[in-house]
Amino acid sequence: MQKKKIRCLIKYENVALDVDNYKVLLPLKSGWSNNSLVTCTNCGELFVIDWENPETEKLSLKQIAGSTLCPSCNVVLSMHLANYPATIKISENQFGSFDDESIPNEDEGSEIVEFYELRPHQKDL
Numbered sequence: 152m153q154k155k156k157i158r159c160l161i162k163y164e165n166v167a168l169d170v171d172n173y174k175v176l177l178p179l180k181s182g183w184s185n186n187s188l189v190t191c192t193n194c195g196e197l198f199v200i201d202w203e204n205p206e207t208e209k210l211s212l213k214q215i216a217g218s219t220l221c222p223s224c225n226v227v228l229s230m231h232l233a234n235y236p237a238t239i240k241i242s243e244n245q246f247g248s249f250d251d252e253s254i255p256n257e258d259e260g261s262e263i264v265e266f267y268e269l270r271p272h273q274k275d276l
């Protein structure tokens with residue numbers, strides 16, 4: 152699976168009861184980019200979806216994932232995907248959640264982070 156580097160805000164937030172200062176990655180939004188992150192609910196691997204890519208136009212998350220297997224844990228991703236950071240896999244039995252609406256879209260404190268890029272019709276694992 153190809154990787155893609157995107158600029159993210161790095162925040163340390165409370166994402167679940169008793170889980171503070173948890174690292175949360177939030178893709179920066181700008182005029183020319185519309186990236187969102189999704190997570191494998193089985194292992195917590197993160198993937199970026201580029202919604203500006205014509206390939207992803209009008210497709211749902213499940214359609215984009217298709218039969219792609221998670222490169223980290225090998226499950227069929229379409230069955231194990233959730234929007235991140237609304238869903239954050241913290242550990243084996245624990246999920247957290249974070250609402251990024253309250254975070255200003257500012258460049259300060261951002262870093263380039265590399266993620267697997269989830270694209271439709273991908274069979275080159």
Ligand SMILES: [Zn+2]
Pocket residue numbers: 191192193194195196221222223224225226
């Ligand atoms: Zn996985």
